[in-house]
Amino acid sequence: MPVTEIISDPATLTMNIHAEFDASVDRVWSVFTDPRQLERFWGPPGWPATFTRFDFTPGGLAQYSMTGPDGETHHARWEFLRIDAPDSFEVLDGFADEAGELLTEMPPMRMVFSFVDEGARTRLHGVTHFESLEALEQSVAMGMVEGTRMAMSQLDTVLQSLRDYAQGKGTRLEVLDDQHVRITRLVEGSRDLVWRAHTEPDLLRQWLLGPDGWRMTVCEVDPAVGGHYRYAWEPVDGTEGQAFGFDGENLVMDGPRRSVTTEHMTGTDYPSTTNDLQLFEEDGATLLTLLIEYPDAATRDIVLATGMLDGMETSYERLEREVLASV
CATH class of the missing domain: 3.30.530.20 (START domain)
Known part of the structure; x- marks a missing residue:
């Protein structure tokens, strides 16, 4: 610092x-x-x-x-x-x-x-x-x-430069305080395309899958401020796990630069998080910066212990391979 x-x-x-x-x-x-x-x-x-x-x-x-x-x-x-x-x-x-x-x-x-x-x-x-x-x-x-x-x-x-800062370092996590973590990942692709991949259902279904062995069963997106989204996944091919999903509301939509959404695990009384995604482009690559606000440190630690970061890295690799390299 x-x-x-x-x-x-x-x-x-x-x-x-x-x-x-x-x-x-x-x-x-x-x-x-x-x-x-x-x-x-x-x-x-x-x-x-x-x-x-x-x-x-x-x-x-x-x-x-x-x-x-x-x-x-x-x-x-x-x-x-x-x-x-x-x-x-x-x-x-x-x-x-x-x-x-x-x-x-x-x-x-x-x-x-x-x-x-x-x-x-x-x-x-x-x-x-x-x-x-x-x-x-x-x-x-x-x-x-x-x-x-x-x-x-x-x-x-x-x-x-963005490449000097983040290229080849994968998905990185910084704990800022009891309630906030910052996640960064450099992806090869323009900011406009990365924004589309986060807001268009046809593209989201191609990469937002987490670890291998899961499929997306629900992908509903209303990209307007005040609009809602809902995602759901289930395991396939004998993969262990139970179906789950997330839903939330769009608080800020400033494409292709920034979106802020709430995120809640569907069907539970778990508290919501606030996810602040910002995109910066340089030399054909885009740095994703995701600031997540948790209600408290205990919730933060429970979520981070689920292997969330590994699942995000797998999804971002798929984003580069299946979406950004082909569009």
């Missing part, structure tokens, strides 16, 4: 972040000043950012929104006050309405990002200046410290 420390200082009305990256200063500068790369980490897991405007010049504006797993959206904006490439830039950051006008409920913050060149490594020093102690305490209470730490933890993925 690149973040070394985050310190809020009531005496100076600041919050300081220190981070280190195994990348050149030019590379780190580029991910902070390119909106398409910023979108991949500016916002903690479950609250990705979408930049709709990015006038990277002194006096220019950047507008963005962050949409949570329940579809709730918060809008914000940057006003670029100073740019000294590739050493530092300064912005006025504040919550905004959909038109980009600053909201008055919470005063904007002045943020300064400084980058120190250490050859193959880069140190980041970020300082956020608050107008009052109340504004600082309000930001801390809203989870700004932990949110910033989790957002910056995603930077390692962005700084590397």
Whole structure:
């Protein structure tokens, strides 16, 4: 994780972040000043950012929104006050309405990002200046410290090419906290096609089968927000196991970039999970990132102990072999 420390200082009305990256200063500068790369980490897991405007010049504006797993959206904006490439830039950051006008409920913050060149490594020093102690305490209470730490933890993925980060490493699992895990898998295929493979029943039936020896008996999909889906499987050819299925609701559908759904085991009183799938494409390959939210650590551990990850890897291998390579 690149973040070394985050310190809020009531005496100076600041919050300081220190981070280190195994990348050149030019590379780190580029991910902070390119909106398409910023979108991949500016916002903690479950609250990705979408930049709709990015006038990277002194006096220019950047507008963005962050949409949570329940579809709730918060809008914000940057006003670029100073740019000294590739050493530092300064912005006025504040919550905004959909038109980009600053909201008055919470005063904007002045943020300064400084980058120190250490050859193959880069140190980041970020300082956020608050107008009052109340504004600082309000930001801390809203989870700004932990949110910033989790957002910056995603930077390692962005700084590397997708193939360097994930190719040949299969389906990987990271436990983020008691309720959240992140699963990543690089697949060979365009983002548009991977999105179709996750939303079109004819394609889903070809690969979403888990371990060999199972067949999909139900595949019902309504891809609209608020729509529902239902999947079911049963063993074949003497494979041990009992038929089962999942059902859920679509909370966010932002194709071909992101979908958020609930997932519940059909016919049981087990609690639902929230599954946040995001797709990023680079050089003909797509990185799938699945953030799963469990109700508690006990449920998380029970599900992970079922061999879920192995079943997912088998399905993703089948996705590449049966769908992406043939369409």
